[in-house]
Amino acid sequence: MKVLVVGGGGREHALAWKISQSPRVKKVYCAPGNAGTRSLAENVDIKADDIQALKKFAAQEKIDLTVAGPEAPLTEGIVDEFEQIGLKCFGPYKIAAELEGSKVFAKQFMDRHKIPTGQYRIVDTTQAAQQILLSGVFSFPVVIKADGLAAGKGVILCRSLRAAEEAVDSMIVEKKFGDAGKVVVIEEFLRGREVSFIVVSDGVKASPFVTTMDHKPVFDGDKGPNTGGMGAISPSPFVKQDQFNHIMKTIVLPTITRMLEEERKYKGVLYVGLMLTEQGPRVLEYNCRFGDPETQPQMLRLESDLMDILEAAMDGNVLEAKPVWNRKASGCVVLASGGYPTKYEKGKVIEGLDKLEKRADVVVFHAGTREEAGKVLTAGGRVLNVCASRETLEDTMKAIYGAIDELEFEGMYFRKDIGKERKAAL
Numbered sequence: 411m412k413v414l415v416v417g418g419g420g421r422e423h424a425l426a427w428k429i430s431q432s433p434r435v436k437k438v439y440c441a442p443g444n445a446g447t448r449s450l451a452e453n454v455d456i457k458a459d460d461i462q463a464l465k466k467f468a469a470q471e472k473i474d475l476t477v478a479g480p481e482a483p484l485t486e487g488i489v490d491e492f493e494q495i496g497l498k499c500f501g502p503y504k505i506a507a508e509l510e511g512s513k514v515f516a517k518q519f520m521d522r523h524k525i526p527t528g529q530y531r532i533v534d535t536t537q538a539a540q541q542i543l544l545s546g547v548f549s550f551p552v553v554i555k556a557d558g559l560a561a562g563k564g565v566i567l568c569r570s571l572r573a574a575e576e577a578v579d580s581m582i583v584e585k586k587f588g589d590a591g592k593v594v595v596i597e598e599f600l601r602g603r604e605v606s607f608i609v610v611s612d613g614v615k616a617s618p619f620v621t622t623m624d625h626k627p628v629f630d631g632d633k634g635p636n637t638g639g640m641g642a643i644s645p646s647p648f649v650k651q652d653q654f655n656h657i658m659k660t661i662v663l664p665t666i667t668r669m670l671e672e673e674r675k676y677k678g679v680l681y682v683g684l685m686l687t688e689q690g691p692r693v694l695e696y697n698c699r700f701g702d703p704e705t706q707p708q709m710l711r712l713e714s715d716l717m718d719i720l721e722a723a724m725d726g727n728v729l730e731a732k733p734v735w736n737r738k739a740s741g742c743v744v745l746a747s748g749g750y751p752t753k754y755e756k757g758k759v760i761e762g763l764d765k766l767e768k769r770a771d772v773v774v775f776h777a778g779t780r781e782e783a784g785k786v787l788t789a790g791g792r793v794l795n796v797c798a799s800r801e802t803l804e805d806t807m808k809a810i811y812g813a814i815d816e817l818e819f820e821g822m823y824f825r826k827d828i829g830k831e832r833k834a835a836l
Contacts, residue, residue, distance in 0.1 A: 412579060413429050418447075419479065419480070419778070420794075421479050421705045423443075423777070424775050425705060426440050426709070427773075432717040445779065454467060462491075465491055466477070478500070484507045484510075484678075485511035485698065490504050500720050501678040513595045523665075530714060531595070534579070539728075553567055553596075555597060566635070571619075586747075586830075603646075604683070604684070604686075607684050609682075610680075611678065613677040613726065624639050625641045626640065631703075635752075639701075641743045641828045641829075642742045643707060643741045644740045656680075656691070661682060661692075674677050710799040714732075736800045741806045742796070747790070747822075756778075759787055760785075761817065762817040772810065773798070788819055803829050806829070
């Protein structure tokens with residue numbers, strides 16, 4: 411088989427890494443890929459959101475399966491476009507990917523079907539937002555969300571009325587997130603433990619992946635603005651088997667069933683961002699793709715062939731795949747460019763990668779990197795994902811942070827508390 415992985419981040423490197431291990435896969439392509447994917451795939455100079463160029467390439471190369479990593483091509487209809495010319499592409503159709511593409515649609519969908527989530531209001535003017543914020547419907551802090559895609563950064567926690575007004579103004583008036591912020595969701599702040607709950611669906615049934623916990627805020631102690639993710643661990647220490655079953659029964663399966671009833675058949679990855687509150691799990695958001703950085707530790711725990719799961723979902727019998735997961739703890743720490751998630755510089759030389767290539771206990775997945783004149787340079791906000799999997803979480807994180815000591819680039823920043831015990835964010 412020939413497989414095309416669309417995207418150029420750490421998630422896509424991890425997917426290509428796992429897919430390349432399948433005995434059924436003869437060749438892997440990555441579009442556009444990064445400096446890390448070059449060692450196991452052929453990088454193709456096509457942007458992840460250039461659906462027409464991707465479709466043309468896949469047709470010319472007779473690609474057997476395309477796996478779209480980022481949300482943008484999925485919400486823009488890459489699966490629909492590929493299927494129109496008989497190409498297989500793993501992921502939800504455009505109409506189903508609206509679960510991630512629109513926060514408004516997702517909240518209204520949950521409302522219609524009584525899927526547990528936080529209280530919310532929808533506004534498209536600063537005046538309407540101020541009226542709601544002053545009405546007493548919400549106590550502070552509140553969460554302000556851009557309706558559309560904002561690369562994981564369109565969510566702002568506001569501890570005061572002034573902060574909330576500024577957040578709304580930045581989205582609606584200043585267009586900080588472009589058209590994604592034309593409509594804004596004001597949402598109740600939920601207290602508890604955050605969990606990434608990820609399944610693969612064939613449109614009717616779902617095969618759950620092992621749980622993970624993402625760390626979105628940029629600074630230690632969950633301080634600062636949200637990012638695309640600064641690290642992740644698996645399994646989540648807060649989800650026991652009975653709660654796992656409860657989430658599947660009351661949230662995941664109802665979501666897939668209700669989407670089917672609304673003629674939005676959901677086939678692909680369904681990623682449910684949850685808050686484990688004292689009142690039970692509540693949905694924070696839906697995502698229509700593999701997590702990033704959650705995929706990285708998940709792939710380290712997957713003992714069986716990832717292609718079995720993807721193909722079973724495509725064929726409508728996802729439960730026949732029967733994935734095998736190890737019982738180890740795995741983790742991922744993101745090395746970011748200084749200034750991320752706002753302004754940062756690119757083109758910094760990365761030192762030390764050659765030392766880690768010799769270590770069997772650590773895997774480095776590249777994210778924002780490129781190769782030039784034999785050197786690996788930074789090319790994005792999130793640059794490298796340092797990952798490991800050991801018997802205990804403590805040993806896993808010790809291995810990761812020890813490996814990070816071998817790496818260096820100008821402005822390198824990372825959180826030093828990934829995997830440590832944390833109190834609920836306030």
